[in-house]
Amino acid sequence: MILFKEGGALQRYLLKKTKKGHQTGFVPTMGALHEGHRRLVLQSRAQTDCTVVSIFVNPTQFNDKVDFEKYPTSIEEDIRMLSATGAQVLFLPSVKEMYPQGTGGLEHYELGFLETILEGKYRPGHFQGVCQVMCRLLKIVNPTLLFMGQKDYQQCLVIRKLIELMELPSKLIIAPTVRESDGLAMSSRNRRLTAQIRKNAPSIYEALLELRENWAKEGMVAKKKALALLKENNFRPDYVEVADAATLETVEQPTGRKQVALIAAYLEDVRLIDNLLIDR
Numbered sequence: 001m002i003l004f005k006e007g008g009a010l011q012r013y014l015l016k017k018t019k020k021g022h023q024t025g026f027v028p029t030m031g032a033l034h035e036g037h038r039r040l041v042l043q044s045r046a047q048t049d050c051t052v053v054s055i056f057v058n059p060t061q062f063n064d065k066v067d068f069e070k071y072p073t074s075i076e077e078d079i080r081m082l083s084a085t086g087a088q089v090l091f092l093p094s095v096k097e098m099y100p101q102g103t104g105g106l107e108h109y110e111l112g113f114l115e116t117i118l119e120g121k122y123r124p125g126h127f128q129g130v131c132q133v134m135c136r137l138l139k140i141v142n143p144t145l146l147f148m149g150q151k152d153y154q155q156c157l158v159i160r161k162l163i164e165l166m167e168l169p170s171k172l173i174i175a176p177t178v179r180e181s182d183g184l185a186m187s188s189r190n191r192r193l194t195a196q197i198r199k200n201a202p203s204i205y206e207a208l209l210e211l212r213e214n215w216a217k218e219g220m221v222a223k224k225k226a227l228a229l230l231k232e233n234n235f236r237p238d239y240v241e242v243a244d245a246a247t248l249e250t251v252e253q254p255t256g257r258k259q260v261a262l263i264a265a266y267l268e269d270v271r272l273i274d275n276l277l278i279d280r
C-alpha cells in the first residue's frame with residue numbers, strides 16, 4: 001500500500017493509472033476503522049483495479065466541537081488493517097493540505113430541502129462540511145466508483161446530489177450497513193460507549209426493527225412506540241422518523257413508495273444514527 005499525504009502527488013499517480021485504463025475505487029473515511037469500512041474496501045477491490053482509501057477527520061463537518069475533539073483515532077491499526085485488506089493507496093492529508101486557505105468562508109452548496117431535515121436540522125452546517133471535503137477529495141481521486149455506507153443514509157443522498165451539482169463522473173455505490181452480532185450498527189463512535197451503557201446500544205436497532213414491522217398497520221403509533229423503547233433504554237432521541245427513501249420527505253403512513261425508518265439518538269454524550277429500509 002502506498003501512502004500519500006499530498007493531493008497533487010496522488011492525483012498524478014492516479015492519472016498515470018487511468019491512462020493505462022485502470023478503474024479507481026474510492027472509500028473516504030474518518031479513520032478508527034472497523035468491519036464496516038473493511039467491507040467497503042473489499043467491495044471496491046472486487047469491482048475496481050485500484051482502491052484508494054482516505055482517512056481525514058474533517059473539521060468543517062463537525063457542528064459540535066466536543067464531538068470533533070473526542071473523535072477516536074487509531075492510525076497505526078488502521079494502516080495495518082487497510083494493508084492486510086489489500087487497499088492499494090492510502091490518502092492521509094493534513095487540514096492544511098485540504099484547506100490551504102483555512103476553514104473559514106468556504107464555498108456553499110445548494111443542497112435545498114435535503115439539508116433542512118433530519119441530520120441537517122439537528123447538525124446545522126454538517127452537510128456543507130461534508131460536501132466541502134468530498135468535493136476536494138473527489139476532484140483529487142476522480143474515482144470511477146465511490147463506495148459509501150447505507151448507515152449514513154442521508155449523507156449518501158447528499159453526495160449523490162453533490163455529484164450531480166458538480167457534474168462529477170463518479171458513480172456512487174451504497175453498501176449495506178454492517179452490524180455487531182447484537183444488531184448495533186458499527187461506528188467509530190461506538191468506541192466511546194462505556195461497557196455499562198454499551199449494553200443499551202442495540203435498542204436503536206430493536207426500535208427500528210419494531211417500527212418497520214408495525215409501520216403498515218400502526219403508522220404513527222409505531223413511531224411513538226419506537227421512541228418509548230429508546231427512552232426506556234436511556235437514549236435521548238433527536239428524531240425517530242419514517243421518510244420517503246428517495247426524497248427523505250417524512251411521511252405519516254405507508255405510501256406505496258419505498259420508505260426508510262431513521263433514528264438519531266444520544267446514549268450519554270455519544271450520538272448514534274441508524275436506519276432500515278421499509279419495502280412496500
Ligand code: AMP
Binds near residue numbers: 030031152177
Ligand atoms: P466514517 O469513517 O464514519 O466517516 O465512515 C466512512 C464510510 O464508511 C461512510 O461511507 C460510512 O457510511 C461507512 N460506514 C460507516 N459505518 C458503516 C457500517 N456500519 N456499515 C457500512 N458502512 C459504514
